[in-house]
Amino acid sequence: MKKWIRAVLAGTIILALILFGIFAAQSTQKSTKPEQNPEEQNTSVSENSTSDENTAENSTDDPDIIVKDNVKVITNEMKSEDQPTEVSDNSLTFEKDPGYQTGDVLVAGEISAAPSGFIRKVVQKEKTNQGYRVETEPATLLDVFEKAHIIKQFRLTEDGASETGNNSAYTIKRLSEDESEEETEEENSDYDYSVSINVEEEPVQFSGEAGWGCWLELQIDIEDGEVQCGIAVRSKAGIALECGANSEKEFEKEKTVYERKLPNIEFNAGIVPIVITNHLEAVVGAAGSLEGGIHSSYGATADSTLGFQYDSRTGKVEEVKEGNLNSDGLEWSTVEVNGRLEAYIAIRPSAKLYDSAGLNLSGGAVGKAEGQAKVSMKDDLGGYAGSLELSISPRIKGKAVVDIPVIDKKMQETDLFDRTFDPIWSKHWESSADWQKDMEWTETGEQGDIYVTRYGEVNQCDSTAFQFEIPKGWEIQTEEVGGSMDAVRENVVLTNDRGVTVSFWYCQGALGGYSRDMLKAQVSQADTSNFVPGYPWGTDRDCSDLGEFMVARVHITGEMMAGIDDDYVPVDSTLFAVIPTSRLGEIEFAGQAGDVDEFSFDYPTPVAFIAEAPDGTFTEKEEEQVIRILKSFKVAELD
Numbered sequence: 272m273k274k275w276i277r278a279v280l281a282g283t284i285i286l287a288l289i290l291f292g293i294f295a296a297q298s299t300q301k302s303t304k305p306e307q308n309p310e311e312q313n314t315s316v317s318e319n320s321t322s323d324e325n326t327a328e329n330s331t332d333d334p335d336i337i338v339k340d341n342v343k344v345i346t347n348e349m350k351s352e353d354q355p356t357e358v359s360d361n362s363l364t365f366e367k368d369p370g371y372q373t374g375d376v377l378v379a380g381e382i383s384a385a386p387s388g389f390i391r392k393v394v395q396k397e398k399t400n401q402g403y404r405v406e407t408e409p410a411t412l413l414d415v416f417e418k419a420h421i422i423k424q425f426r427l428t429e430d431g432a433s434e435t436g437n438n439s440a441y442t443i444k445r446l447s448e449d450e451s452e453e454e455t456e457e458e459n460s461d462y463d464y465s466v467s468i469n470v471e472e473e474p475v476q477f478s479g480e481a482g483w484g485c486w487l488e489l490q491i492d493i494e495d496g497e498v499q500c501g502i503a504v505r506s507k508a509g510i511a512l513e514c515g516a517n518s519e520k521e522f523e524k525e526k527t528v529y530e531r532k533l534p535n536i537e538f539n540a541g542i543v544p545i546v547i548t549n550h551l552e553a554v555v556g557a558a559g560s561l562e563g564g565i566h567s568s569y570g571a572t573a574d575s576t577l578g579f580q581y582d583s584r585t586g587k588v589e590e591v592k593e594g595n596l597n598s599d600g601l602e603w604s605t606v607e608v609n610g611r612l613e614a615y616i617a618i619r620p621s622a623k624l625y626d627s628a629g630l631n632l633s634g635g636a637v638g639k640a641e642g643q644a645k646v647s648m649k650d651d652l653g654g655y656a657g658s659l660e661l662s663i664s665p666r667i668k669g670k671a672v673v674d675i676p677v678i679d680k681k682m683q684e685t686d687l688f689d690r691t692f693d694p695i696w697s698k699h700w701e702s703s704a705d706w707q708k709d710m711e712w713t714e715t716g717e718q719g720d721i722y723v724t725r726y727g728e729v730n731q732c733d734s735t736a737f738q739f740e741i742p743k744g745w746e747i748q749t750e751e752v753g754g755s756m757d758a759v760r761e762n763v764v765l766t767n768d769r770g771v772t773v774s775f776w777y778c779q780g781a782l783g784g785y786s787r788d789m790l791k792a793q794v795s796q797a798d799t800s801n802f803v804p805g806y807p808w809g810t811d812r813d814c815s816d817l818g819e820f821m822v823a824r825v826h827i828t829g830e831m832m833a834g835i836d837d838d839y840v841p842v843d844s845t846l847f848a849v850i851p852t853s854r855l856g857e858i859e860f861a862g863q864a865g866d867v868d869e870f871s872f873d874y875p876t877p878v879a880f881i882a883e884a885p886d887g888t889f890t891e892k893e894e895e896q897v898i899r900i901l902k903s904f905k906v907a908e909l910d
Contacts, residue, residue: 335420336541342415343371344542345379356402358385363405371396371405376414380537380544387535387626388546390415390677409675412491412498413583419493421540427485427549427620428463431534435486462509466529466553468616474518475557477526477614479568483508487536487549487622488578500678502630503578503591504620510571510636514557514614517564525556548626552619561610562892563645569638569663571598577632579671581682588671588685594634596665598696601638603659607645609892614638615666627675628682633668637691647702649712656709658701662694707899711743723907725752726761726777733809735874736907737775741765742896748772758782760876765900769885771893773900776879781868791829791839791859798822798898800849801905807875814874821852822901825870827887844887846870847897849880849904880904 345354357364363377363384371377375393379385391407392414398404412419425432462482469478483506490501516522533549575594581587617635644657669687676682702709720741727734729752741747749764761777800820806813825846829839848870860869871879882889882897889897 333541335418336543337417337419338541338543339376339415339417341372341374342376342378342543344544345377345382346544347380347382354382355379355384355405358389361407363391363407364399364401365403365405368396368398368403369405376410377405377407378415378543380546381535387548388537388544389625389627409677411677411679412493412500413496413679415543416493416540419491419540421489421491421545423489423538425487425489425536425547426463427487427533427551429531429533432487432536432549434538462507464529464551464553468512468528468555470526470528470555472524472526474522475514475516475524475614477512477514477528477555477557479510479512479616481508481510481512481528481553481616481618483553483618485551485618485620487547488576489547490580491540498583498679499581501578501580501591502622502624503576504622504630504632505576506573506618506620506634508573508618510573510616511568512555512570512614512616512638513566513568514555514612514638515564515566516557516559516561516612516614518559518561521560523556523558525554527552527554529553546625547629548623550621553616554619555614555616557612557614559610559612561608561612563605563608563610565603565605565608565612565640565644567601567603567612567614567638567640569598569601569636571596571636571663573597573634573636573665575634575667577634577667577669577687578630579669579685579687581671581678583679583681586681586683588682588687590669590687592667592669592688594665594667596636596663596695598636598663600696600698601640601661601663603640603644603661605644605646605655609643611639611641617666621672623672623674625675625677627677628673629671631670631672633666635666636663637666638663643710644702645710647709647712649709652702652709656702656706656712658699658706660697660699662697664691664694666691722747722763722765723909724761724763724775724777727808730754735808736909737878737880738903738905738907739773739775739880740900740903742900744768745773745896745900749774755779767893767896769893771882771884771889771897773882773897774880776867776871776877776881778867778871778877778879781871781877783868789831789833789839789859789861790827791831791857792825792827793857794850794854795824795826796821796852796855797824797847798902801902802849803905804874805906810875812875817851817872817874819852820849821855822898823848823850823854823870825866845884845889846887847882847894847901849901 352366355363355365371393373393373395377391377393379388381388390410392410394406394408396403396405424435426435463484465482467480486505488503488505492499530552533551536547538545573594573596576591578591580589580591615635615637617633619633621631623629639662640659642657642659644655644659647656668689671685671687673682673684721738722741723738724736727736745765745767748766749762751762753760757779759778763775765773800822802820804814804817825848827842827844830842831839846866850870850872866881867879870881871877880901882901
């Protein structure tokens with residue numbers, strides 16, 4: 272028992288000695304530290320605290336983001352006295368000294384003095400009566416980040432933007448090409464925007480509706496002093512557009528049916544606020560040249576990704592352009608029309624970093640109807656006579672905008688695309704193979720006539736008879752038949768109410784005559800001809816060596832009076848004639864017998880078929896009619 276008590280006492284003494292030694296060592300360390308007075312001690316703590324704060328300010332847990340040490344951020348969460356009271360193009364004004372140094376890079380998020388944010392570099396600072404003025408110059412993302420890897424996609428709505436779960440390590444370009452066919456529930460929901468259309472812009476009226484959704488895609492990669500930046504907008508839309516136009520002249524009209532500045536997008540890359548401004552509008556428009564009126568309507572759905580990809584290593588801006596358009600076709604109606612109508616609808620989003628550099632887009636569909644048609648009561652025509660070309664095509668336009676170079680100083684404003692693509696739907700409609708005659712049919716059966724020349728019939732000889740059409744609205748002004756000894760054996764002249772004439776001449780030989788008037792003209796083909804040369808009746812001569820015939824447009828460009836003028840005096844007049852295609856090109860001739868000798872052909876004696884206008888010019892409708900008459904000229908088909 273006594274031994275056990277002695278052992279316990281010995282252990283207690285040893286433990287006490289150990290504790291005493293530890294306490295003595297700690298006391299010795301404290302006594303060797305230099306003493307500081309309270310003021311010095313407080314200053315040191317303040318300096319250490321500020322240093323730690325600056326280190327923490329530009330540090331981030333994200334290994335993909337490294338912010339440069341001279342970057343300072345300004346946010347709306349800061350005290351108002353630490354935010355600028357005024358922001359101009361090249362300066363900031365503060366109530367008190369903000370403490371910035373020359374060379375500091377300032378990045379602002381959405382603040383009251385600059386709702387779109389900015390990136391600026393400090394040039395100098397000075398005290399003024401209004402406070403402190405900080406002069407700045409533009410800065411770029413390369414001035415802000417040592418390293419950055421940012422991939423974002425936002426769904427844009429009228430109430431704001433929400434980040435989607437589609438962010439990945441793709442560039443914008445690959446994101447548009449490799450997008451999964453499976454859509455998220457978020458993307459497949461109803462359109463975020465819709466508009467009912469009921470507007471008028473003389474001479475056009477629009478009606479219909481449209482709905483669409485938009486997703487903004489942003490990619491920024493910065494490393495080793497180089498930047499790659501891509502911005503694109505993905506759009507999905509459904510449209511139904513009706514357009515009516517009634518005009519007697521060419522027109523081009525456009526009307527905005529939706530416009531809104533969308534809420535800004537702001538997010539942080541490390542400690543740096545990134546601000547994206549967004550604007551969205553929808554427009555309808557029409558262009559054309561009509562005689563009469565037409566109404567067209569079509570529906571379509573579209574899905575597209577449009578944007579750009581910039582790479583500072585090359586200094587180039589590449590387009591991002593993917594999409595598709597689907598439609599069941601274009602419907603139309605008219606009382607009577609001749610001409611062209613294009614009607615379109617387009618969605619136009621824009622997105623810019625700090626409202627300074629980004630993207631302006633326009634994407635939509637255009638429906639086109641061109642030709643002539645009118646209501647017809649003829650039983651087998653289905654209500655209309657005529658011929659129309661119908662189509663629906665995608666149309667896009669895009670531009671990389673650089674108001675202030677916040678992405679890279681080398682980046683230039685670039686037109687990305689401006690194109691109307693080949694139709695995704697087209698149709699050629701005609702009432703029948705002989706639709707031109709369908710156009711002339713009336714409820715009483717009255718339509719144009721076929722005229723057959725009469726020289727052989729009147730003179731009871733075997734002479735070739737020719738035939739040609741007389742359209743409704745044209746009259747026979749002259750109908751003269753001579754004999755075999757007459758210089759002009761037959762002359763028939765058609766005319767309209769303005770005095771435009773189409774003349775048939777059958778002559779014994781060249782009319783000849785003296786003229787000092789020389790003319791220079793350019794001969795081109797206006798249309799093909801139905802006239803096929805062969806053996807003239809009552810002869811064994813083969814006139815097929817005349818070759819192929821055409822309806823020629825003869826544009827007279829110069830006139831010269833021999834002995835008076837040294838050179839051709841410019842003139843501008845036009846006539847049409849049925850002549851061989853071998854006459855194509857520039858010609859010079861004397862106007863000795865009007866235009867008959869120059870634009871006749873031997874069959875076997877001279878024959879001419881010519882259209883002329885009193886002032887040397889034809890209206891569009893007159894030109895169509897005279898070409899049609901001349902084209903119909905051929906050897907008569909007699910029973």
